[in-house]
Amino acid sequence: MAGQPKIVTAALLLIGNELLSGRTQDANLNYLAKQLTAMGIRLAEVRVISDEEDEIVNSVNELRTRYNYVFTTGGIGPTHDDITCESVAKAFGRRYMVNEEARRILENYYDGSGRDLNEARMRMACTPEGAELVNNPISRAPGFRIENVIVMAGIPAVMRAMFESVAPSLEGGVKVISRAVSVLMGEGDIARPLSELQERYVGLEIGSYPFVRESKFGTTLVIRGTDESDLEAATEELISILRELGATPEDKPAISDGSWPKPEA
């Protein structure tokens, strides 16, 4: 018998008062959710917390023991309100200190830039002792990884560049694949046979997402799982069920790319 497929999990910690006050609209969650899903890493939980040391320390410690990876975004700049790096060092009980490689990166960047690598900017060269740097091709000041915790910037363009830098070193598990079928029929008319279908395929996860199009109720049904033959069989059964109910589903929905299926799809 083959071994159990490997499940790899992650949590995401979005750090920043501006997200909680509503001043800034998050643009990192959905990007990271899609990227991780595509790599076979299951995003299991997301938290948004304020720039407060206790909050960061407690959340990092809680999440890093529970999941394979923890990604943080935000709070790694040069100003007094950027306290993520010190707080992560504290969570690990490590010293917060200048990383010599980060210092060289910043020295090279600021040298001749007309801007000053002052004391405040030198804070961006500090990491917990022993952390590995995460490359930042956009604005140079690096992120870092310590054990299973990856600390990234909050600015979406910088976060994405950092994630692309670190992604090749991440170990994915078995990938979740999915099929989506949309019909112009209310969820409530499909609920019972759908529940019975879920009971027959306990290894798959069947989700139902309502939408409205031209004042008509529609439902997108999404089947997700790791076993492609089960997924195909369940999708065939689902399509039969929907036809029996009088709906006109798509016959052969494409493998989803993880984006919200358009009602037109």
Place this chain on the structure above:
Amino acid sequence: MAGQPKIVTAALLLIGNELLSGRTQDANLNYLAKQLTAMGIRLAEVRVISDEEDEIVNSVNELRTRYNYVFTTGGIGPTHDDITCESVAKAFGRRYMVNEEARRILENYYDGSGRDLNEARMRMACTPEGAELVNNPISRAPGFRIENVIVMAGIPAVMRAMFESVAPSLEGGVKVISRAVSVLMGEGDIARPLSELQERYVGLEIGSYPFVRESKFGTTLVIRGTDESDLEAATEELISILRELGATPEDKPAISDGSWPKPEA
């Protein structure tokens, strides 16, 4: 002496596998963050979790003891994957049962609609015993409130209508007001005097948010607090500091409406 200003806090629990897989982009966090901030309710923490009973029960119980209000979104439809209501009942140790008022609302709605109030749809009339309903003027199936936990739909239009229904019954605390000043100067050049300003105004929260405009680095500085005279004084000092550094800040930034300040502002 006047009493201490009252601080009212809230947590938000976004429930749904589709948010964690990246299939759906959240549209509720930022709306609720802005609304709560405007009402004097401080959103202190947000969690995004999957449609799993243990996750919901544990998160609801952890958050409802820690904050004045807990808002949940998602998982209250008629299909098997909608388990928020049962899970919240379990969190409170209450029976999950038909709410007679909700039953009447659904009977009136489906009567003559051409759609059937079947067993699956009747699940939408169930709440924890003793819950108060939250009106849903869009698709009728109500949300509910039990003690300090308010359970709402995940579909943004329905969630917003439910929030508007429940908002008048929420008790706000002292409101946080803010000033925002933008300059075309890098964060690192402002960091030190900004930190000193923060030390002089411990009752205010000073945030620094970098941006890039036409390849130039800029910074938006946001001062938040509850004391308007402190806020005015700190803003005046900030503007003087920025002028001394050679930047040209706005003289009289408007009271922020909570949206991300445009670099042009």
